[in-house]
Amino acid sequence: MRRYARQVVLPEVGATGQERLTGARALVIGAGGLGVPVLQYLAGAGVGRITVVDPDTVERGNLHRQVMYGEAWLGQAKAEAAAKILRGLNPEVNVRPLVAALDPENAGELAAGCDVVLDCADSFAVSYTLSDACFAEGTPFISASALGLGGYAGGFCGGAPSLRAVFPDLPERAASCATAGILGPVVGLLGALQARMALGVLLGLDPSPLGQLVTFDEAMRFGGFRFEGAPEPEDALRFAGVGEIAAEDFVADLRGADEAPVPVGARFAVEDFGPGGPRPAPGQRAMMVCRSGLRSWRAARRLREAWDGEIRLVAMGDGEMRGRQ
Structure with missing residues (x-):
C-alpha cells in the first residue's frame, strides 16, 4: 500500500x-x-x-x-x-x-x-x-x-x-x-x-x-x-457502423467527390432533403453518410420533416470516430 x-x-x-x-x-x-x-x-x-x-x-x-x-x-x-x-x-x-x-x-x-x-x-x-x-x-x-x-x-x-x-x-x-x-x-x-x-x-x-x-x-x-432530472429525447437520431449498411437501404452519401471519389450510395447535398425532396421507399431504412456525422444529422432532420421511417447516421470519413484529442 x-x-x-x-x-x-x-x-x-x-x-x-x-x-x-x-x-x-x-x-x-x-x-x-x-x-x-x-x-x-x-x-x-x-x-x-x-x-x-x-x-x-x-x-x-x-x-x-x-x-x-x-x-x-x-x-x-x-x-x-x-x-x-x-x-x-x-x-x-x-x-x-x-x-x-x-x-x-x-x-x-x-x-x-x-x-x-x-x-x-x-x-x-x-x-x-x-x-x-x-x-x-x-x-x-x-x-x-x-x-x-x-x-x-x-x-x-x-x-x-x-x-x-x-x-x-x-x-x-x-x-x-x-x-x-x-x-x-x-x-x-x-x-x-x-x-x-x-x-x-x-x-x-x-x-x-x-x-x-x-x-x-x-x-x-x-x-x-x-441534470439528474433531464428527460431522454424521444426518437433520437442514432449512429450506425459502415458494416451495418445493407443492400436494401436507402443510402445518401453527403460527401463531395473530393472527399469520396467513389460514393457508397447516391450522392446528395443536405439541402436536397425536406418537403418535396428525395425520400426512401416504404419499408426502407435511410442511411445518411458523411465524414463526421454532422451533415448526416442535418440532412436527417430535414428528411424527418417529410418522412417518418427509420433513419441512421454514418460517420465514415478520416478519423471522426477516432481518438483525435
Whole structure:
C-alpha cells in the first residue's frame, strides 16, 4: 500500500476504496490530449485494468498537449505507446492497448463489463455512440470536450441521464483542434477532471459525479450544473457502423467527390432533403453518410420533416470516430 499511501489516508478512500480501485475495469477511448492525463491518473491511482483504444500514431504537432509522449515515441501507435509508459509508471496495473477506431459496431462489446467508460476522443460521433452503449447497459460514462481555451466534462448514464438528455442536438458547425486550435493545459485540466470524476464513480463518492456537468471557459472560470432530472429525447437520431449498411437501404452519401471519389450510395447535398425532396421507399431504412456525422444529422432532420421511417447516421470519413484529442 506504500504506493497509494497518500490517497488511502483519505477517509473517502481507505483500504476498502483502494481495493475497489484495484478490482475496477476502465475503458478509455482516445490516448491524446484528454486521454493522457486520464490514463496517467487512473494508472497512478491503481485502477486495476485499463483498456485504451486509439487508432492513431504519435505526431510531433500533438506533443504540446499530449505531454506523456516525446520525440522517441513519434510514429508509434498511441495506444501501444501509452500502455508501455503506464506500465513503467505503475507495473501493478494491467493496461491493454487496442489500436482501433471506435464505431457503433464495436462500442457495445468494448464497454461490456466495464465499471466506467471515459470518452477522451472529443468527437461528437464517438460521444453519442458511447453514450448510447453505456445508457443501454447502465454503465457510468465520463465524457469531455475541449476546444480553444475552454470546454466541459460530465458524468452520464449509470443511473443518470445520458449525454443526449443534456445535448439532444448536434452542433450546427463542427470545429476541431486542427481548425480552431487548442491550448495544451486546457485539455490537461479537463482530462484531469475526467479522471477525478471516474475515481469518484469507482469509489462511490457522494455526491456522485454522475448527473454533473462542469464547464471551464476562456476567462478561466468554472461553472456547471446538475441534470439528474433531464428527460431522454424521444426518437433520437442514432449512429450506425459502415458494416451495418445493407443492400436494401436507402443510402445518401453527403460527401463531395473530393472527399469520396467513389460514393457508397447516391450522392446528395443536405439541402436536397425536406418537403418535396428525395425520400426512401416504404419499408426502407435511410442511411445518411458523411465524414463526421454532422451533415448526416442535418440532412436527417430535414428528411424527418417529410418522412417518418427509420433513419441512421454514418460517420465514415478520416478519423471522426477516432481518438483525435
